[in-house]
Amino acid sequence: MGKLEGKVAIITGGASGIGECMVDLFAQEGAIVIAADINETALETASQKQNVYGMKLNVASDENWEALAKVVSERFGKIDILVNNAGISSEKPFEEINAQDWEKMLSINGFGPFAGMKHVTPYMAAQQKGSIVNISSYTAMIGQGFNHYSASKGAVRALSKAAATTFGRQGIRVNALFPGIIETPMTQSLSTSKELLGRLIQATPLQRLGQAMDIAKAALFLASDDSSYITGSELVIDGGYSAQ
Numbered sequence: 498m499g500k501l502e503g504k505v506a507i508i509t510g511g512a513s514g515i516g517e518c519m520v521d522l523f524a525q526e527g528a529i530v531i532a533a534d535i536n537e538t539a540l541e542t543a544s545q546k547q548n549v550y551g552m553k554l555n556v557a558s559d560e561n562w563e564a565l566a567k568v569v570s571e572r573f574g575k576i577d578i579l580v581n582n583a584g585i586s587s588e589k590p591f592e593e594i595n596a597q598d599w600e601k602m603l604s605i606n607g608f609g610p611f612a613g614m615k616h617v618t619p620y621m622a623a624q625q626k627g628s629i630v631n632i633s634s635y636t637a638m639i640g641q642g643f644n645h646y647s648a649s650k651g652a653v654r655a656l657s658k659a660a661a662t663t664f665g666r667q668g669i670r671v672n673a674l675f676p677g678i679i680e681t682p683m684t685q686s687l688s689t690s691k692e693l694l695g696r697l698i699q700a701t702p703l704q705r706l707g708q709a710m711d712i713a714k715a716a717l718f719l720a721s722d723d724s725s726y727i728t729g730s731e732l733v734i735d736g737g738y739s740a741q
């Protein structure tokens with residue numbers, strides 16, 4: 498029997514990279530998975546998989562979240578798991594970041610997880626049980642020159658603790674993951690040169706970059722009942738990079 502047999506899970510950013518890997522793993526483990534993403538074309542591929550339903554969502558929209566939570570609950574009867582994974586990144590230098598850049602970054606990476614939790618928790622509270630996994634970043638813990646991206650992930654870190662204390666008495670657990678550099682379309686789009694990646698690997702105690710599955714397996718543990726006494730926790734998955 499799979500670790501998520503009979504569970505209904507929403508995974509944002511489920512059409513690419515880490516989110517796509519989680520969608521596949523959660524479905525393999527027996528969950529009905531809603532892959533929610535703004536990229537409709539990529540969602541068509543997700544929807545062809547067994548027990549996976551692609552649904553369009555802009556995580557920065559309160560209205561989109563309200564509608565999605567309602568549709569999922571009506572169609573599948575409940576919501577057990579939410580993974581707030583969708584996000585954008587930027588390497589813009591500190592002095593070039595303007596108000597619009599800040600607002601866009603914080604609305605997708607910060608307001609997105611907040612709105613997700615706000616609209617999904619009433620359905621979880623109705624069954625006195627639920628697990629939320631928020632994807633932050635190692636850049637929320639150490640300075641890496643990612644500026645407003647780091648700030649948005651710091652918001653996810655603080656919000657996860659706040660939500661864990663707010664919703665614990667309703668049986669809802671909230672935990673956060675802190676990936677290091679993971680090989681996905683997001684990191685491929687960064688300007689990071691092969692030479693710099695080589696230096697990063699050398700500087701990482703475990704001597705490799707992360708893979709989407711490294712994050713998906715940790716998310717599976719936190720989403721499943723295997724972690725039933727864990728809430729408000731922070732799990733760093735970066736090969737030891739930020740431990741130095």
Ligand SMILES: NC(=O)c1ccc[n+]([C@@H]2O[C@H](COP(=O)([O-])OP(=O)(O)OC[C@H]3O[C@@H](n4cnc5c(N)ncnc54)[C@H](O)[C@@H]3O)[C@@H](O)[C@H]2O)c1
Nearest residue numbers: 510513514515535555556582583584634676678679681683
């Ligand atoms: N890849 C890394 O090295 C790394 C490191 C630390 C944290 N993270 C975090 O992990 C998460 C996943 O990253 P990834 O590397 O898989 O990236 P990715 O770019 O491969 O996937 C991100 C997904 O989010 C979706 N998305 C973007 N904006 C959205 C919006 N407004 N509404 C709904 N969906 C939206 C995209 O369409 C895409 O499918 C992100 O939150 C990212 O910040 C990634």
